[in-house]
Amino acid sequence: MISIVLIGPPGAGKGTQADKLAEKYGVPHLSTGDMLREHVARKSPTGIIVAAQVAKGELVPDNIIMDMVRIRIACANCTEGYILDGFPRTITQATWLDAHGAKPLAIVLEVTEEIILDRLAGRERQDDKVETVKNRLKEYATMTSQVLPYYEQAGRLFRIDGNKSIDEVFAQIVQALEPHVSSASASTAQGQ
Numbered sequence: 608m609i610s611i612v613l614i615g616p617p618g619a620g621k622g623t624q625a626d627k628l629a630e631k632y633g634v635p636h637l638s639t640g641d642m643l644r645e646h647v648a649r650k651s652p653t654g655i656i657v658a659a660q661v662a663k664g665e666l667v668p669d670n671i672i673m674d675m676v677r678i679r680i681a682c683a684n685c686t687e688g689y690i691l692d693g694f695p696r697t698i699t700q701a702t703w704l705d706a707h708g709a710k711p712l713a714i715v716l717e718v719t720e721e722i723i724l725d726r727l728a729g730r731e732r733q734d735d736k737v738e739t740v741k742n743r744l745k746e747y748a749t750m751t752s753q754v755l756p757y758y759e760q761a762g763r764l765f766r767i768d769g770n771k772s773i774d775e776v777f778a779q780i781v782q783a784l785e786p787h788v789s790s791a792s793a794s795t796a797q798g799q
């Protein structure tokens with residue numbers, strides 16, 4: 608069983624690194640942002656409720672997100688674990704995950720504001736508009752950064768320099784995780 612959460616501001620590279628980790632360990636990459644955008648695109652009941660918040664870059668209510676994650680991590684392909692990207696973003700979500708999922712190892716990708724703005728300028732997503740990005744950075748600074756001391760106190764936080772290249776960042780993450788990931792998870796995945 609492997610449970611990893613990726614934390615970091617927009618543009619930190621969470622999605623890219625989550626994809627690489629999912630491939631290495633043979634478990635799914637679960638992005639709450641992607642799940643929400645999918646709900647919005649198909650105008651599901653959840654999508655209708657959260658559309659404005661996602662578009663503005665505001666956090667959607669904890670109960671909606673936790674319900675979505677609860678259903679997803681109960682799926683058959685999550686029995687060996689998962690890489691969560693964009694969740695948890697609040698203390699409530701972090702404590703909920705500890706109680707309802709496997710206690711995760713938390714990776715925080717630390718990046719300078721200059722790099723964030725640079726990277727986001729190259730993306731074309733609806734919720735990457737300037738105003739939205741500002742809101743998302745504000746949400747990160749006020750809410751999500753509070754999640755870091757939570758994992759730090761639990762001895763499960765790994766700070767990674769996210770300013771480097773994709774491969775360099777990945778190498779740092781793998782090195783940090785190595786002593787904490789059971790060799791069984793890694794070798795099973797490599798054998799697939």
Ligand code: AMP
Nearest residue numbers: 639640660661664665666667693694696
């Ligand atoms: P992301 O792609 O992870 O940056 O998420 C895009 C948007 O979805 C965010 O700006 C929030 O509006 C919403 N969102 C994603 N994950 C969460 C979460 N764990 N809690 C609250 N809102 C979220």
